[in-house]
Amino acid sequence: MKTVRLSLRTLLIGVIGFLTYTNLFASNVVVSPNGNLALEFNLSSDGMPIYNLSFKGSEVVKTSKLGLRFTNVDDMTSGFTFVKADTSSFDETWTPVWGEESEIRNHYNSLFVTLKQPANEHIMQIEFRVFDDGMGFRYVFPEQPKLDYMYIKEECSEFAMTGDHIAYWIPGDYDTQEYEYTVCLLSKIREKYEAVLELDNASTTPISPTCVQTALTMKTSEGLYLNIHEAALIDYSCMHLTLDEKTLTFTSTLTPDGTGMMGYIQAPCVTPWRTVIVSENAAGILASRITLNLNEPCKIEDTSWIKPFKYMGIWWEMISGKGTWAYTNDYPSVKLGYTDYNKCTPNGTHSANTANAKRYIDFASEHGFHHLLIEGWNIGWEDWVGDWKEDVFDFVTPYPDFDLEEVLAYAKAHDVELIMHHETSGSTRNYERRLDTAYQFMVDHGYHSVKSGYVGPMIPRGFHHYDQWCNNHYLYCVTKAADYKICVNAHEATRPTGICRTYPNLVGNESARGTEYEAFQGNSPHHTLTLPFTRLIGGPMDYTPGIFDLYIQNENRKPGSPRVSTTLTKQLALYVTMYSPIQMAADLPENYAKHLDAFQFIKDVAVDWQKSLYLEAEPAEYLTIARKEKGGERWFIGGITAENARHSRFALDFLDKGVKYEATIYRDGDKADYETNPLDYKIEKKIVTSKSKLDIALARSGGFAISIVPIADKK
Ligand code: NOJ
Ligand code: CA
16 A cells, blocks of 8 residues: 655645744645545644645645644644554455445555544544545554543634635534525635425424535536545534635534533544545446445344345325324314323325225235335324424324224235334334333334424434434434334434444435425436436435325425426436435325326336446536346436426447347436426337447426336346
8 A cells, every 4th residue: 555654746745834823843744545535634732633635736635724623632733743654455355235336345555543632641532544536544542551531622623725616505503404406606605504494393493694504415616526425424513614704714513412411432543534525426426435445344243134126105295285194173282191192083185094005905916016005004193293202192093084904914915014113203212111112013013214304493302314313312212223123224323424334224304395395395307417416425225216196296385386306317317327236216196197108107117226327427416326226137217407497318338249138218307397397208118239429308307207117138
């Protein structure tokens, strides 16, 4: 491995450090395996840890400070002396249980510096890993005689940008990520901030006018793409980034808990990784696997029970207002153990009733879906959010009109497995107390996966969705679920940081603005063009695509309510562009029945991949991805565009040479337009080979989806 001490280049960069921090005490450089990225670590004359990052000889992160401040021990931001630097290299290829590709290379050079504050003999180490596509660093506190508990006041990790980059951002918030993305120069974030705050969310705690969330993607004026995020967020609070507009420097901003503390750690321990992905093209941001690579290998020994799946659900009915989760309108409030549901009048709109469940099971089974989510099956929904209430749900008692045993038997007879739903309403203590009972109930009734949710302010009161305690709660639920062989898809939980490598039963998270907002306030056409470059960097999203009733027509919708801002074939494309090992066909059976020809793509598309190729990519503008299914020879391609109509042109040279395939192309019709004609689509079949080139027109906020099957495989 190439580790250079004080090379000429280092010295030159050191001059910058010298200008800023007066003197260099020690300098270490580690370069990526291909030599393109160089990370330099220094101590300034007053013992402040600093670093910078260069790509092909030009800085991408200017000299930036490192360190932490505490309430109970001396700050670890300066006064350090250099003890030693260890370097090493690592190269392995590992096999994810599920993913965008069947093998992932984890190849980096590392620098591990040990620093000491002579005044108190505290030791802090900083570990850097430099990959070809980015770098990560974390703080390490080894076991030591004079340092034990540390109460974090502030993490001072900086990311000093080299210019006024274009940022694709959502506001920093301690409780939600369900925002629209804004695209603007770093210097304009403050100006745009107020406009993006208009969020009708049950729990939102925005931080400050220049604080943004990770994963944050940026584009420099030289056309370089950067992404800042974190990996392995475990036993620590979630990091946001606050911009100093004068210096264009981001500083990490942790999430406080109910006591105002940013975190509590005890040596020996490590912090999560802070990551920077660097790429000359936007596709490189999508292809980077450093977030997964910086997580620990899988800790679940037998993973044979963890399988990707597609699912339908009794869900969009409630989201779009056609039906309700609640069983009755008689009670303004309900209380577990007191409310007698047999003494009230059913409201007639409760969607999770036995007959409706059977209707969904019939449709799912007829169309080859093996999983069905049923929300609103359990008592408590009359009064589930808005008040401080500890025991919102018990997770085991069905409503009187939902005959669980009958529905389960019917599902089994139709080869359909039910997905459990646990809305916690943010009452995490209630959920933890009942977790074993709830998971055992699932096992006893043949459920293997759960969608959980955290709508509303957190209990313990004053705690935040992204604080250390809540992050520990989510992981507790996932690890305990593994004991019961249960897969978890958690909504409103903290955004993923690659933990699914270690616990692959974490098959999904929402943690962003999903399809549900198409029925609430609407999603902009560029939303799904931004998510893959931002939120999805940490892990898959349960975006729940596949809405065909783009006008959201039901008797309860008020005139002027938002409707879906895409064409129909863009909805199909999302099954490829929005990676997830679980994919929902979110619309109602009756809406799919009207477009069974287009529905065929959702039935066919795979959910687990051998390889993924990012053919065309530009954040917030366009994206085309081709993926080959795992364990088969079929390819699926999805292409989407934002506000602008465009042509997608690409070669199929990735197909096997000499093989003939049948391509089924689902594309926008000639008159398609997301505002005026979203349901105009065309389906064409053609023979293609590795020599074929495609040219497909996409409408405004349109898209296309293609399935490509070797002719020999066709029945
Ligand atoms: C918000 C989730 O995102 C949504 O999918 C779910 O239906 C509701 N909470 C109710 O749990
Ligand atoms: Ca949500």
